[in-house]
Amino acid sequence: MLELKNISYKVPDENGSGTDKVILDNISLTIDDGQFIVITGPNGSGKSTLAKTIAGIYPASSGSLFLDGKDITEASVTERAKAGMSFAFQQPVRFKGLDVFDMLKLSSSNPDLTMAQACAYLSEVGLCARDYINREVDASLSGGELKRIEIAMILARNTKISIFDEPEAGIDLWSFTNLIRVFEKIKKETNGTIIIISHQERILSIADKILVIEHGKVKKFADRKEVLPEILGTESASFSCNAADK
Numbered sequence: 233m234l235e236l237k238n239i240s241y242k243v244p245d246e247n248g249s250g251t252d253k254v255i256l257d258n259i260s261l262t263i264d265d266g267q268f269i270v271i272t273g274p275n276g277s278g279k280s281t282l283a284k285t286i287a288g289i290y291p292a293s294s295g296s297l298f299l300d301g302k303d304i305t306e307a308s309v310t311e312r313a314k315a316g317m318s319f320a321f322q323q324p325v326r327f328k329g330l331d332v333f334d335m336l337k338l339s340s341s342n343p344d345l346t347m348a349q350a351c352a353y354l355s356e357v358g359l360c361a362r363d364y365i366n367r368e369v370d371a372s373l374s375g376g377e378l379k380r381i382e383i384a385m386i387l388a389r390n391t392k393i394s395i396f397d398e399p400e401a402g403i404d405l406w407s408f409t410n411l412i413r414v415f416e417k418i419k420k421e422t423n424g425t426i427i428i429i430s431h432q433e434r435i436l437s438i439a440d441k442i443l444v445i446e447h448g449k450v451k452k453f454a455d456r457k458e459v460l461p462e463i464l465g466t467e468s469a470s471f472s473c474n475a476a477d478k
Contacts, residue, residue: 292305
């Protein structure tokens with residue numbers, strides 16, 4: 233179980249006013265094990281900051297964070313990763329000198345990951361393993377390819393909590409459809425918690441709960457059946473889905 237108690241995150245005001253800019257404002261919530269949570273809200277509302285604060289990439293300015301009752305507020309990103317957290321960036325990092333098999337092996341919960349197993353993870357995310365398994369994770373790969381490789385890495389890790397920051401970004405329509413199948417499979421076959429930042433209706437529609445963030449605050453956190461009709465009924469472009477993705 234993941235618990236956030238009065239989490240805030242502030243940064244110095246860019247205008248040099250001497251006052252801090254509040255990005256996250258006193259957020260408290262509880263996420264039970266095995267839940268599929270989608271975080272959504274207008275651009276600039278603090279969604280990515282919240283995800284990175286949970287993962288330990290950004291330290292909370294105040295408040296506490298607990299994983300299975302243990303206070304991990306001061307734990308580093310590495311310590312949280314060892315405790316069972318994974319994080320997929322909206323713009324994945326490139327690693328010149330490492331190939332895809334290296335990355336999958338380093339990520340895997342199985343230290344003896346075989347080539348065949350690594351290829352299976354790539355196939356899960358719609359990549360032809362033969363074409364990618366020995367490719368360097370560098371600038372020769374497109375953003376969409378890197379995104380799918382990163383998702384394959386998280387599949388290989390099989391962690392307690394997997395966080396995805398807009399996994400559909402840079403993904404073409406066919407790959408997006410395949411991505412939905414991946415998340416549906418994770419939800420069905422594992423008891424891990426999945427947290428996804430997304431505006432996409434098809435991802436929102438398979439969530440257990442939806443967390444709506446606005447101006448750094450929790451506007452709503454409830455069952456999908458309660459929240460989704462409100463989101464789809466809003467006139468805000470921030471929540472609209474591209475016709476091609478429906």
